[in-house]
Amino acid sequence: MTQLQAAPLKTLSFSGAAVRPRHATATFRCSAAARSYSITLLPGDGIGPEVVAVAKDVLSVAGAKEGVELRFREMLMGGAALDAVGVPLPDETLAAARASDAVLLGAIGGYKWDNNEKHLKPETGLLNIRAGLGVFANLRPATVLPQLVDASTLKKEVAEGVDIMVVRELTGGIVDLRHFSAPPPPPPPDKLQLIFYKRLYPQIDCIARVAFEVARKRGGNLCSVDKANVLEASMLWRKRVTAIASEFPDVELSHMYVDNASMQLVWNPKQFDTIVTNNSYGDILSDEASMITGSIGMLPSASVGESGPGLFEPIHGSAPDIAGQDKANPLATILSAAMLLKYGLGAENAAKRIETAVTETLDSGFRTGDIYSPGTTLVGCKRMGEEVLKALESQK
Ligand SMILES: NC(=O)c1ccc[n+]([C@@H]2O[C@H](COP(=O)([O-])OP(=O)(O)OC[C@H]3O[C@@H](n4cnc5c(N)ncnc54)[C@H](O)[C@@H]3O)[C@@H](O)[C@H]2O)c1
Numbered sequence: 001m002t003q004l005q006a007a008p009l010k011t012l013s014f015s016g017a018a019v020r021p022r023h024a025t026a027t028f029r030c031s032a033a034a035r036s037y038s039i040t041l042l043p044g045d046g047i048g049p050e051v052v053a054v055a056k057d058v059l060s061v062a063g064a065k066e067g068v069e070l071r072f073r074e075m076l077m078g079g080a081a082l083d084a085v086g087v088p089l090p091d092e093t094l095a096a097a098r099a100s101d102a103v104l105l106g107a108i109g110g111y112k113w114d115n116n117e118k119h120l121k122p123e124t125g126l127l128n129i130r131a132g133l134g135v136f137a138n139l140r141p142a143t144v145l146p147q148l149v150d151a152s153t154l155k156k157e158v159a160e161g162v163d164i165m166v167v168r169e170l171t172g173g174i175v176d177l178r179h180f181s182a183p184p185p186p187p188p189p190d191k192l193q194l195i196f197y198k199r200l201y202p203q204i205d206c207i208a209r210v211a212f213e214v215a216r217k218r219g220g221n222l223c224s225v226d227k228a229n230v231l232e233a234s235m236l237w238r239k240r241v242t243a244i245a246s247e248f249p250d251v252e253l254s255h256m257y258v259d260n261a262s263m264q265l266v267w268n269p270k271q272f273d274t275i276v277t278n279n280s281y282g283d284i285l286s287d288e289a290s291m292i293t294g295s296i297g298m299l300p301s302a303s304v305g306e307s308g309p310g311l312f313e314p315i316h317g318s319a320p321d322i323a324g325q326d327k328a329n330p331l332a333t334i335l336s337a338a339m340l341l342k343y344g345l346g347a348e349n350a351a352k353r354i355e356t357a358v359t360e361t362l363d364s365g366f367r368t369g370d371i372y373s374p375g376t377t378l379v380g381c382k383r384m385g386e387e388v389l390k391a392l393e394s395q396k
Contacts, residue, residue, distance in 0.1 A: 036069040037101040042077040046318025047328035048106025054330040054385030055337040066350040078108025078122035088125025094132045102344035105313035135303035137210040138168040142289035147362040151294030151371045167211040168282025172203045204240040211276035212248035219273035225261045295370040297329025300336035312340040326380035329368040357391035
């Protein structure tokens with residue numbers, strides 16, 4: 001079994017009460033009966049449409065091989081929606097996403113909309129769809145594949161074997177400042193921490209349970225990252241995570257300050273198994289972890305809530321610097337599609353097919369520019385997708 005197959009998807013299933021995506025039970029009902037699901041596609045901006053087009057084909061073929069029929073509906077989101085209808089998340093898009101079984105997002109954003117007012121920024125559409133779908137847990141695996149160990153910026157002996165899952169809280173923290181914009185008027189700075197304190201309480205408990213559940217099914221180690229030496233909200237975070245730990249005696253819990261964690265991640269990343277942290281720290285640390293694996297273009301993510309469709313997306317943005325040039329690495333989106341099949345639809349075998357096809361494509365030496373090294377074959381986004389499709393189609 002390759003490392004990609006073994007981790008991180010080897011371990012995680014949502015059998016706990018904390019998170020139960022719409023089709024989670026299907027994971028355990030291995031039946032040959034045909035299943036049919038609706039998928040909302042949100043290509044978005046920049047390289048989003050390029051990588052989603054590739055992932056859609058891969059999803060169709062992998063699903064068909066396992067008797068899973070996937071019906072796709074493409075909707076507007078982000079800058080594309082702003083240009084077409086004047087808002088970053090049209091009501092029809094949210095309604096379609098909610099009514100579907102899972103959502104695959106490319107990326108949103110770009111220079112063109114950078115100076116828009118906040119409510120007219122593509123990024124506001126992203127925050128709103130997360131809120132609208134009620135997803136609160138963002139799972140971001142960072143695994144160094146043997147084939148790509150030389151693409152890491154770290155020394156081989158430091159990078160090889162790294163297999164980290166960052167569990168990021170997605171609904172609170174300083175990323176989401178909607179509640180502090182006028183009206184009502186923003187509270188004075190000394191009251192801000194108190195407000196985070198009140199708002200975060202149930203959010204911490206929920207994300208902690210998800211993280212313990214995830215850690216239990218991986219290496220059994222959970223590192224909670226905060227800034228409890230300074231921030232009141234972080235003190236509460238640490239108190240609640242420690243309290244929830246008593247429900248998971250089989251998981252070893254440790255705590256680390258975020259500044260230290262960012263240093264430890266590049267010094268000795270193998271010490272980490274599962275990390276749980278808040279919205280903004282998770283955003284930053286998972287991007288840092290991505291570079292250990294070689295490229296941000298390799299990392300998928302899943303955002304899930306207690307029920308309803310999950311949101312699956314690569315962790316990278318719209319990469320306006322390479323958009324429209326057929327240079328994007330589509331593997332992060334293809335692997336997000338695999339997470340969609342596994343965690344969103346319970347179609348585990350179809351997900352495994354995709355992971356195997358990706359591994360085989362890398363074994364055959366195909367590389368996009370971001371993961372290229374001498375002696376490998378440089379290809380564009382489309383060709384990389386075609387090679388993954390070929391690998392899929394050749395599977396029995
Ligand atoms: N979830 C999202 O949709 C999301 C996430 C992050 C940023 N953004 C938005 O994306 C825009 C650009 O942001 P940024 O430049 O900070 O981050 P980015 O992730 O778009 O790009 C960072 C760097 O990584 C490269 N890169 C990213 N994805 C790649 C891929 N698949 N293949 C090869 N190279 C890849 C880019 O070329 C760039 O050099 C901004 O408008 C930002 O708000 C959106």
